[in-house]
Amino acid sequence: MWQLMIAISLLGNLSRVRASCTYPYVTVGEKCLFFATMAEVPHSEARQMCHSMDGELAALLTPTQFKDFVDYIKDNGFSGHRFWLDGSDAAAEGLWQTSAGHPLPMGTPFWATFYGNSEPNNKGNEDCLEVFPTYFNYMNDVSCDTIRTPVCEKSVASASRNATAPKDCPMPYVELAGLCLAFVTWADQGWAEARQTCHGLSGELAAITDIEQLRAVYLYLHQESIFWLGGSDGEEEGSWTWTGGAAVDMGTPFWGFIGSAEGQEPKGGAAENCLCLDARAGHFFFDARCGASLNPLCMLVQQ
Numbered sequence: 001m002w003q004l005m006i007a008i009s010l011l012g013n014l015s016r017v018r019a020s021c022t023y024p025y026v027t028v029g030e031k032c033l034f035f036a037t038m039a040e041v042p043h044s045e046a047r048q049m050c051h052s053m054d055g056e057l058a059a060l061l062t063p064t065q066f067k068d069f070v071d072y073i074k075d076n077g078f079s080g081h082r083f084w085l086d087g088s089d090a091a092a093e094g095l096w097q098t099s100a101g102h103p104l105p106m107g108t109p110f111w112a113t114f115y116g117n118s119e120p121n122n123k124g125n126e127d128c129l130e131v132f133p134t135y136f137n138y139m140n141d142v143s144c145d146t147i148r149t150p151v152c153e154k155s156v157a158s159a160s161r162n163a164t165a166p167k168d169c170p171m172p173y174v175e176l177a178g179l180c181l182a183f184v185t186w187a188d189q190g191w192a193e194a195r196q197t198c199h200g201l202s203g204e205l206a207a208i209t210d211i212e213q214l215r216a217v218y219l220y221l222h223q224e225s226i227f228w229l230g231g232s233d234g235e236e237e238g239s240w241t242w243t244g245g246a247a248v249d250m251g252t253p254f255w256g257f258i259g260s261a262e263g264q265e266p267k268g269g270a271a272e273n274c275l276c277l278d279a280r281a282g283h284f285f286f287d288a289r290c291g292a293s294l295n296p297l298c299m300l301v302q303q
Contacts, residue, residue, distance in 0.1 A: 024053070025154050029068030033058055034152040035078060043128040043144040046084040047099070050152035057086035058153035059098045063109055063211040063253070069151075070137050070252050080133055084148045087129030089141075093122065096129070104129070108218040109211055109253035112138035113282030114260075136252045136264045172201070173300050177216035180300035181206055185225050187296060191274040194228040194296035195243070205230030206299035207242040208277075208285075211253055217283060217297075224279045226288075227297035231275030233266070234290065240266070240275065248275065248285075256284025 021032035034053055041049065050056050060066045073079055086098045096104040104110075112119040112135035120126065120141035130148050132140035142148070169180035180203075187197055191205075198204050207230050208214050230243040240248035248254075256278060257264045266272065266287035274290040277283045277297065288294070 021156070022154070025055075025152075028072045029065060031058065031065065031068070032154045032156050033069075033072075034154070035073075035076075035081075035083075036150045036152065037078065037081060040147040040149055042147055043084055043088070046148065046150035049150050053152050053154070055152040055154040056099060057084055058151040059086040059100070059102065060110070061098075061102060061105060063215040066110055067211040067253050069131075073131075073137065074251070079137060081149045082133060082142075083131045083151045085129045085131060085139070085151060086153070087139075088127050088144070089120070089122075090127040090144065093127075096120065105215075108282040108284060109214055110139050111282075112136075112140055113256065113284065115258050115281055118282065134260045136255075136257060136260075138252060169300060173203075173298075174220070176220055177210065177213040179206070179213060181217070182296075182298040182300070183221070183225070183227065184296040184298060188293040189228075189296060190293065191228050191232070191290040194294070195230070197296045198298035201298050201300075203298040203300045204243055206297045207231070207244060207246070208254075209242070209246065209249070214254060214283075217277065221279070221283055225295045226279055227277045228294050229275045229277060229285070229297060230299070231285075232273055232290070233287075234273040237270055237273075254285050256281045256286055 020027045025032035025034045034055065036049060039049065047057055060069055087096055087104045089096045098104065112132065119139060122141060124143060126141035126143055128142055128144040130140050130142045131137050167175045167180055169175045172182045173180040182201055182203065184197060189197060195205050205228055231240050231248045233240045242248060255265045265285060268287040272287040272289055274288055276286055276288045276294055278286040
């Protein structure tokens, strides 16, 4: 049956072929992926389908790979699908790894995280990995017997990302993902006052414009502080920009949510016009009242 599903899916992917990947695979960032959108099968059969296509279920191991994947499914109308990815903890509960044995990254910006809960939670013996649209296309664990849509990956020679040269950051700044950042935990201030604090440190409220930067901040932070960032929609409701004028990236994998029923941030309307990283929900982006007393997260402004 799934052989027929593959044939139908090939027709659906024809218009999206790019030169760098061999048909029926399409270029998604640095990967060649095949979205078998006409198929819904259990995890084991999904792997068999991918093997028949000279591939394996797709493994998303870096923040950039995950963002490229999420952007692609949104741009191509696939957001309603629940996709199988390469990942399981069936061999050892809580030890998530790919079929090749590579450890899966946990936490932000990959897995769904919200107030009072975070994935994976193994609710009902959930040992396989999916992308879950109800959780705004973040990762979720689910029973391997559930039927989902496979995403296959074909190995290609990947070009190495240019490593960001470490910066020599003056105190109190630390270097993270090419930025000099200062976590001003000794100050509880409103957003405008927090900007002034950063200016006094030859900086500005931080602009997190790359998903690798958000991952680095998440891994660095251990305290439960909530930090101001340099984003706001105070000039025009719903139009989020950084203090430098560039647009803030919206949706997954930057913005968090309190619960699936409440919807994804930002959702505070005219009452919440300033941007923060919320420790209570994985240090994803949230909107907040600009007068709230939070800690500034400053970014050194290069002179």
